[in-house]
């Protein structure tokens with residue numbers, strides 16, 4: 001685990017050079033260097049680093065892979081794609097996305113009015129916009145406004161009620177005009193087949209979305225009746241996120257393809273596109289044998305193109321344009337969340353904590369001998385002896401024969417022996433050793449909030465790759481649990497024998513140690529919650545040029561007053577109250593009051609994350 005599974009999840013985006021993890025691009029700077037540079041400007045606490053070159057890589061890979069599949073099968077339809085805004089709506093991400101995708105005719109997908117406003121203002125005219133999810137009359141009217149601006153917009157109907165509203169809004173916007181303009185119409189179909197995995201609820205008969213076959217026929221007739229068949233151009237489905245297996249997609253494609261062909265043959269002459277939604281999975285696994293995805297992007301693209309071609313051939317219709325709305329695949333890899341370790345919590349088990357006396361109880365003397373003479377050859381035997389002695393010593397303590405110092409020495413020595421034996425016997429991987437790891441795990445207190453920055457770990461037990469930024473030439477030996485700084489016991493990534501994480505033994509009062517969490521670019525930011533009022537971390541965009549890299553668009557985590565303002569506290573009143581209470585205090589001098597006010601206002605201007613908890617090292621974290 002020295003490389004933290006980088007070969008599984010890394011996709012060649014990062015490279016380990018000497019003892020640091022570096023960006024595998026341009027001048028290949030280390031994440032440590034970038035982190036330190038930003039911290040030197042005074043930004044402490046967790047940092048979210050965005051890498052637009054990784055967004056560009058995902059978009060170009062998606063388009064090139066589908067182009068290749070089209071060429072191989074000589075497929076006639078176009079390939080087009082949109083980014084679903086719900087995956088990440090943050091401006092530093094969306095602006096980078098629009099910037100790097102200019103040559104791809106890449107658009108945006110919106111699922112709410114606010115997202116639609118982003119799509120209407122950020123999508124270049126002509127690039128596709130798709131609108132999914134439940135809509136009211138106002139949202140449908142916004143789609144008409146977008147169409148009249150010149151946008152290439154498709155509104156997907158999720159139910160017959162929406163279609164009625166579209167017909168009504170259409171007459172309000174277009175009646176009597178010589179040049180009526182309205183959005184294109186898509187229909188979301190309710191699939192018989194459904195996805196798999198924790199996010200699978202989007203497909204299948206019990207899904208929240210889509211029209212049944214009966215409703216589809218009715219929709220077709222309604223469109224025909226109101227002369228809107230020329231607008232019906234897309235069939236849409238989405239089988240759920242993080243699709244681990246390709247099989248359900250193939251089933252869904254057959255279903256959707258046949259619906260497309262049936263409707264087209266029935267008379268839906270403008271029908272030209274099939275939108276396969278999102279769902280392309282990201283490999284989050286750090287561990288061999290625990291991979292989350294059983295297909296490659298090329299296999300995915302080939303299946304889509306091949307199946308659409310087969311169905312079109314057999315039903316004698318034109319090959320449809322293929323649309324995708326994959327979001328996780330595009331966004332996940334673009335950001336890295338870096339957080340400083342504030343403290344290690346089993347310092348009491350260090351050798352320096354021993355309080356050996358001139359004369360110790362014989363069993364403790366023996367433990368000490370075992371520890372000092374422990375070697376690979378005898379490790380297992382000594383380990384068993386140590387565990388046995390510990391039982392005896394704890395009984396002796398309960399019976400009053402040894403004192404608290406002896407008990408403390410017992411705990412330290414036994415833990416040191418376990419730790420050393422596990423290290424010496426690491427090649428064996430026996431279940432006994434694995435169980436013992438839980439006992440000696442080290443707790444790393446890390447300056448971040450899991451609720452804010454890894455909500456899917458909290459809510460869905462989704463694993464994210466994590467590794468330190470440096471010391472990568474040294475094999476880490478501490479089985480590690482990660483504690484965040486919220487006051488909630490769920491804010492812990494516990495040591496898990498299924499997905500063991502080992503970190504280095506360090507003294508944070510002497511040196512900095514940072515953890516990086518990878519693949520956090522999809523869903524985590526906007527789903528993140530302000531539990532304990534820890535906010536979105538400080539973020540920056542890292543771009544590359546001939547001289548190296550530059551750090552741009554730095555946005556600091558919100559300060560304390562802004563956080564309270566967001567909750568609709570009257571911060572003027574809070575400000576005045578605090579000031580009044582200091583000024584009116586009868587316990588303190590005028591001089592002291594001025595000093596306290598100065599400090600107070602400095603703290604109010606800073607964010608909630610911790611500065612340091614090590615008294616010895618003011619400047620850290």
Ligand SMILES: *Cc1c(COP(=O)(O)O)cnc(C)c1O
Pocket residue numbers: 084086087132238240241242277278279280325326327328329
């Ligand atoms: C959520 C969603 C997507 C994106 O799914 P990913 O798994 O992130 O690719 C695409 N289309 C629709 C309709 C969605 O609801």
